[in-house]
Amino acid sequence: MxxxxxxxxxxxxxxxxxxxxxxxxxxxxxxxxxxxxxxxxxxxxxxxxxxxxxxxxxxxxxxxxxxxxxxxxxxxxxxxxxxxxxxxxxxxxxxxxxxxxxxxxxxxxxxxxxxxxxxxxxxxxxxxxxxxxxxxxxxxxxxxxxxxxxxxxxxxxxxxxxxxxxxxxxxxxxxxxxxxxxxxxxxxxxxxxxxxxxxxxxxxxxxxxxxxxxxxxxxxxxxxxxxxxxxxxxxxxxxxxxxxxxxxxxxxxxxxxxxxxxxxxxxxxxxxxxxxxxxxxxxxxxxxxxxxxxxxxxxxxxxxxxxxxxxxxxxxxxxxxxxxxxxxxxxxxxxxxxxxxxxxxxxxxxxxxxxxxxxSTEPQVEPWRAPQTGYLWYDRTTFANGSYGSDVAPPIDISYQLETPAVLPADGTPFQVRITLTNMQPNQVITNADMQVYLQGGTAVSQIQRADGSWPNGYGYQSVGTLRADGTGKTEMDVTMRLGNGVTEGPANIRLRVGAGNNVVTKAVTIGSGEEEEQPPVEEAAFTLSYPNPMPLDGSTFPVEVVLTGLTPGQTISNAQLQVYIAGGQSISQIQRADGSWPTNYGYFNVGDVTANQQGRGSKTVNMRLNETVQANLGSIRLRLGSGNNVLTETVTLQTVQQTSFLAPRFHQYVDHYQSVDENTSSS
Missing domain, CATH: 3.40.50.880 (Class I glutamine amidotransferase (GATase) domain)
Incomplete structure (x- = not known):
């Protein structure tokens, strides 16, 4: 037993x-x-x-x-x-x-x-x-x-x-x-x-x-x-x-x-x-x-x-x-x-x-929020395509990505967030996307600058404007934001949603002075990545080792970031956090501190996984030091579990995971 x-x-x-x-x-x-x-x-x-x-x-x-x-x-x-x-x-x-x-x-x-x-x-x-x-x-x-x-x-x-x-x-x-x-x-x-x-x-x-x-x-x-x-x-x-x-x-x-x-x-x-x-x-x-x-x-x-x-x-x-x-x-x-x-x-x-x-008492009037227009919990004919109970296949998945500064300034200084969408229909238009930054506990602390340069009076979810795909189904938009409303330094989240309740990206961020930590020079450093090739495109976990040589003994590099992406720039990778949880989006993620030993060599191994819904045979893995400072890019082969004997399934490691995403929960 x-x-x-x-x-x-x-x-x-x-x-x-x-x-x-x-x-x-x-x-x-x-x-x-x-x-x-x-x-x-x-x-x-x-x-x-x-x-x-x-x-x-x-x-x-x-x-x-x-x-x-x-x-x-x-x-x-x-x-x-x-x-x-x-x-x-x-x-x-x-x-x-x-x-x-x-x-x-x-x-x-x-x-x-x-x-x-x-x-x-x-x-x-x-x-x-x-x-x-x-x-x-x-x-x-x-x-x-x-x-x-x-x-x-x-x-x-x-x-x-x-x-x-x-x-x-x-x-x-x-x-x-x-x-x-x-x-x-x-x-x-x-x-x-x-x-x-x-x-x-x-x-x-x-x-x-x-x-x-x-x-x-x-x-x-x-x-x-x-x-x-x-x-x-x-x-x-x-x-x-x-x-x-x-x-x-x-x-x-x-x-x-x-x-x-x-x-x-x-x-x-x-x-x-x-x-x-x-x-x-x-x-x-x-x-x-x-x-x-x-x-x-x-x-x-x-x-x-x-x-x-x-x-x-x-x-x-x-x-x-x-x-x-x-x-x-x-x-x-x-x-x-x-x-x-x-x-x-x-x-x-x-x-x-x-x-x-x-x-017993009802602490507040239910439901906790209004259902999306047209949805009736008891009527399967109102269920969205691809859901259990619907008889219509789901649409192609749109991929959403947010790129933010390493530290969001707590002093009200404006900063930019880049929103990237891929896999849209050519020339598709989305008008109901909004975004906010919120503290742990749920307090909204962000505003989004309007097209005319003015700012709203309140804080919370605010429209990012119109997202319009080009002929390839991709769009990018830079949104200017600022923080206030009693914001405090420390961990927070930024969330993009498309319509009430449809949270498409939730990303952990840090609120601080707004200045990235100054890094020691690494002009003499050499960079090496060690990873399985082909990489498993089935959602399973695999290790990637980042190796830096030519550093000063004791030197620490803390702004190394890594991602895997495919043609067109779509990011398909996540890096497991220190607490064992995984991000909910795909993109560049920090690998943590890399400290050189007495020989000037530093290394850090992280666990990665790829978006298993993606269909591609080739991709690239890129290492950068801070935003825009790309130091190493290599081509990798992508293969599903049916195509390769690489055995690193989801069950491979006993690791801690946290964060189940729901409209009403951070879960399940």
């Missing part, structure tokens, strides 16, 4: 090709669902739900998309893995011959008859795995978040689950009722907290977790929630967040309340929990980020944009824990409650008044 971490990456290699499937042209609930067959079956079946909005917004929680790493790992363990899709309510018949039913972050509420089917499935011996997220992760803007859907009631609308909805929405909600269903049936309640960028490191001992936590040290959380233990006889926490969490340091920036309820630790409630339900079992996790990977399949159903997800499954000990959970859920045992066996029981969790159904 135990899923050993040291074999994890090796086991995943055999499923590399399966995970790198091309995005579907058009697919919906009436099309045949994918089925993943194991080479060595263990006789058990895992079914993933895809009938409750699992592909809404930036989510792509399907077994051949951004949950493919998880699905592939289960196939490697011998499970038959299938997807449930359809237009009729989920029934007990749909769960026939299924051992484990996985419910990824639902965005469409379960009808009462569906809740009955899930509870009966577990009561009769099945395992159910509930994967939720944080409060206000409403990806389809229907006023119901995943935690509310799992719990069975909507915050601030317990007496009226369709509060604020239109006639069409109310009709789509027929059969949905309010109840404290998850608590009553499974003994837990997902909280409304929203905790960001930490890790669950309070791990229940192996002997108290049925072996699930064997070898587990940390489980990551990036904008997620915990649970309250409501019935200790049938529910037990196995992973908790650290003590000492604060609203200022640990709550997700856009959280609509304090985000942290009880300071972390045991009182905040478990991040991962398990349960016993009759002859069956249950399990729960408060974030989809540890489960997802970076291979989304579908387009965003609201606006048609390309989704960006992140490699959470290979972060920390996430993957091994998740597979161990499935192993446990798939085994039937002859006790009905934890109270019947020799197992320490949890204490019921403390509960805030606003967490109880009847006394």
């Amino acid at each position: 135990r899923y050993q971490k040291e074999f994890f990456a090796t086991a995943m290699l055999s499923f590399m090709v399966l995970s790198l499937q091309q995005p579907a042209l058009a697919e919906g609930p009436n099309d045949p669902a994918p089925v993943l067959q194991p080479n060595q079956p263990n006789g058990k079946t895992v079914l993933f739900d895809n009938s409750h909005g699992q592909t809404a917004g930036q989510s792509d929680w399907v077994i051949d998309g951004a949950f493919s790493d998880f699905a592939d790992a289960l196939v490697e363990e011998g499970y038959l893995v299938k997807e449930h899709r359809g237009t009729e309510p989920l029934s007990l018949d749909d769960l026939n011959d299924v051992d484990v039913f996985v419910i990824p972050e639902a965005q469409i509420p379960f009808k009462a008859i569906e809740q009955d089917a899930i509870a009966s499935f577990a009561e009769n011996g099945g395992g159910v795995f509930f994967i939720a997220d944080h409060y206000n992760a409403d990806r389809n803007l229907n006023r119901w978040d995943s935690n509310e859907i799992m719990n069975g009631w909507r915050r601030g609308a317990y007496e009226e689950p369709t509060k604020g909805m239109s006639a069409g929405e109310i009709e789509a909600m027929e059969g949905v009722t309010s109840s404290d269903w998850l608590s009553d049936e499974f003994g837990v309640r997902f909280r409304f907290n929203a905790i960001d960028n930490t890790a669950g490191d309070i791990i229940v001992p192996v002997e108290e977790s049925f072996g699930i936590t064997e070898g587990i040290q940390e489980v990551s959380i990036h904008a997620g929630s915990t649970m309250a233990i409501m019935n200790e006889d049938i529910a037990k926490g196995i992973v908790y967040l650290p003590d000492g969490l604060t609203e200022q340091a640990n709550s997700w920036g856009p959280a609509v309340d304090q985000g942290v309820y009880f300071g972390g630790g045991i009182e905040e409630g478990p991040f991962v929990a398990i349960g016993k339900k009759g002859d069956g079992k249950s399990a729960f996790i408060g974030d989809s980020s540890p489960v997802e990977d970076s291979t989304p399949k579908y387009r965003n159903e609201e606006h048609g944009g390309v989704k960006r997800t992140y490699d959470g499954f290979i972060d920390r000990d996430n993957g091994p824990l998740l597979v161990n959970v499935i192993h446990w859920l798939a085994e039937q045992e002859d006790y009905h409650t934890f109270a019947e066996i020799d197992l320490p029981l949890d204490e019921p969790s403390p509960i805030l008044e606003m967490e109880t159904p009847e006394h």
Whole structure:
């Protein structure tokens, strides 16, 4: 049963090709669902739900998309893995011959008859795995978040689950009722907290977790929630967040309340929990980020944009824990409650008044923003081309790139940002692009100068003007910006969007004095790059070593930047950040400090990956020292995994990843 971490990456290699499937042209609930067959079956079946909005917004929680790493790992363990899709309510018949039913972050509420089917499935011996997220992760803007859907009631609308909805929405909600269903049936309640960028490191001992936590040290959380233990006889926490969490340091920036309820630790409630339900079992996790990977399949159903997800499954000990959970859920045992066996029981969790159904409040009017014109969450005919539910193929991807100064001046001095778009239709015009710089936490601090030279009065998203493609489908524009509104020095982000909610580039920037750090002269230096050639054009990670010789001993070069680009100048590369995360755009990225040894030689190895949607056979890799100072350019061959034996798949390294991009999240 135990899923050993040291074999994890090796086991995943055999499923590399399966995970790198091309995005579907058009697919919906009436099309045949994918089925993943194991080479060595263990006789058990895992079914993933895809009938409750699992592909809404930036989510792509399907077994051949951004949950493919998880699905592939289960196939490697011998499970038959299938997807449930359809237009009729989920029934007990749909769960026939299924051992484990996985419910990824639902965005469409379960009808009462569906809740009955899930509870009966577990009561009769099945395992159910509930994967939720944080409060206000409403990806389809229907006023119901995943935690509310799992719990069975909507915050601030317990007496009226369709509060604020239109006639069409109310009709789509027929059969949905309010109840404290998850608590009553499974003994837990997902909280409304929203905790960001930490890790669950309070791990229940192996002997108290049925072996699930064997070898587990940390489980990551990036904008997620915990649970309250409501019935200790049938529910037990196995992973908790650290003590000492604060609203200022640990709550997700856009959280609509304090985000942290009880300071972390045991009182905040478990991040991962398990349960016993009759002859069956249950399990729960408060974030989809540890489960997802970076291979989304579908387009965003609201606006048609390309989704960006992140490699959470290979972060920390996430993957091994998740597979161990499935192993446990798939085994039937002859006790009905934890109270019947020799197992320490949890204490019921403390509960805030606003967490109880009847006394809950809606912190602000929902939905969190207005949906894009024409999009109706309940009407698939309004879904964008290439999304799940649409019957129209997606358009060609437009590539977006931002080039900014190394440091954005905090003193109000104007600076320029270059916007480059490629893969547009010849002479295509975009008039709804806008951009802003914002601090961590979300405060907008930028203005964009108008064509007449004047400046707006406010701060926030402002139009960049008209972007018009030339005959080759490319356009470039220089936009003049300045900062204010109480701006502070330090890390920030610049974001370009095309229409409300359609974020196409989010780039980390630094706000400071506006002056680039002076670098020592490097006229006598020689530059060398070491990299695989051909380079894998499949999204996998590969190393690039930057070597500088002829430096002064002890000299440090901190402005070295690197990119890979193809004909026409389109950048196709990213460099992994020091914290293990990846940028959301492509372009030049700093390689970090390169310090010379006593022989005047300095080197730095970075991890890179290329845009797997690009189709090209040749490219160039370029090293520069500061903007415009190109010191080395070399031609490289680009090949897909089907064309080359280069084996550096996404599973090659256990690295930390962060940043899942969503309209309402920085995630998932």
